[in-house]
Amino acid sequence: MNATRLANETKRGQTPLGFSCARRIVSLVPSITETLCEFGMAGRIVGITDYCIHPARSLRRKARVGGPMNPSLGKILSLKPDLLIASDEENRKRDVQALARKGIPVYVCRVRGVDDALEMMRVIAAMCPAASGPQAIIRETESLYRARPHGRRRTRVACLVWKNPYMSCGADTYISRLIEACGGLNVFHARRRNYFPLTVDELARARPQLVLLPTEPYRFRRKDREEILAHLRERGLRGCRARIVEGEMIAWYGARTRRALKRLPSILR
Numbered sequence: 001m002n003a004t005r006l007a008n009e010t011k012r013g014q015t016p017l018g019f020s021c022a023r024r025i026v027s028l029v030p031s032i033t034e035t036l037c038e039f040g041m042a043g044r045i046v047g048i049t050d051y052c053i054h055p056a057r058s059l060r061r062k063a064r065v066g067g068p069m070n071p072s073l074g075k076i077l078s079l080k081p082d083l084l085i086a087s088d089e090e091n092r093k094r095d096v097q098a099l100a101r102k103g104i105p106v107y108v109c110r111v112r113g114v115d116d117a118l119e120m121m122r123v124i125a126a127m128c129p130a131a132s133g134p135q136a137i138i139r140e141t142e143s144l145y146r147a148r149p150h151g152r153r154r155t156r157v158a159c160l161v162w163k164n165p166y167m168s169c170g171a172d173t174y175i176s177r178l179i180e181a182c183g184g185l186n187v188f189h190a191r192r193r194n195y196f197p198l199t200v201d202e203l204a205r206a207r208p209q210l211v212l213l214p215t216e217p218y219r220f221r222r223k224d225r226e227e228i229l230a231h232l233r234e235r236g237l238r239g240c241r242a243r244i245v246e247g248e249m250i251a252w253y254g255a256r257t258r259r260a261l262k263r264l265p266s267i268l269r
Contacts (some may be wrong), residue, residue, distance in 0.1 A: 020085035024046045024083070033088070034052075034252065035254030039137070040133050046079045108186075116259070117257045118142060141258040145181065154184055156208050157179050157268060158208035158212070166200070167196060170189065170190075170196065210240065212242075217247065220244055240268070249264070
């Protein structure tokens, strides 16, 4: 199954039996927490991670269960959830399996591109079939995705996600496929690892035309931008641009995907 792996497997894009009745959801994925709220399901959420920050008003009184990689299993169990939502990339398999063994229904998503994000959104939207808001968001995202740039020369892009050491992403990541959907070419698309450390020399040899510096998970600032450009100029890469971009726009899938499809093509030109 491409985008979703469920505790009890179902057909592609189909909501697992009983999930539409979920009223006590624990979400271990910040971007999916936000998507649930955008879909009008904030009232069903009982637990979230320490990194679930959007939308702040809707999440103010929700129980915090720790980080995505080190949640408190005891705290989660105490909330008596009837659905746990996790990601194969952001959460540890052993934590999810331990909770599933306790009888908690689990939905684990695998998102590596816009197609996968749309499928995840459809699964979640099917949990509230009477609501029109989720379908409107999905339709707009689908429309933007169909209208993505075609036929033009692609900008060579490097996206850094960390500093000390610098890290970037390979082809099998949401960030890389989003960049390509918006008219760019990830200069590290041949790398097998999803995320990997990177030297400035390796970055320069890849010859990017644009370096994206997201504001999360590492918060790149103007001084980081100037530092990168100075390093690249020293290595003969004088025409490269560097731009600080909203981290959630480029790394959070779900409700944020439509924002990326609107804004990123013009950034990559």
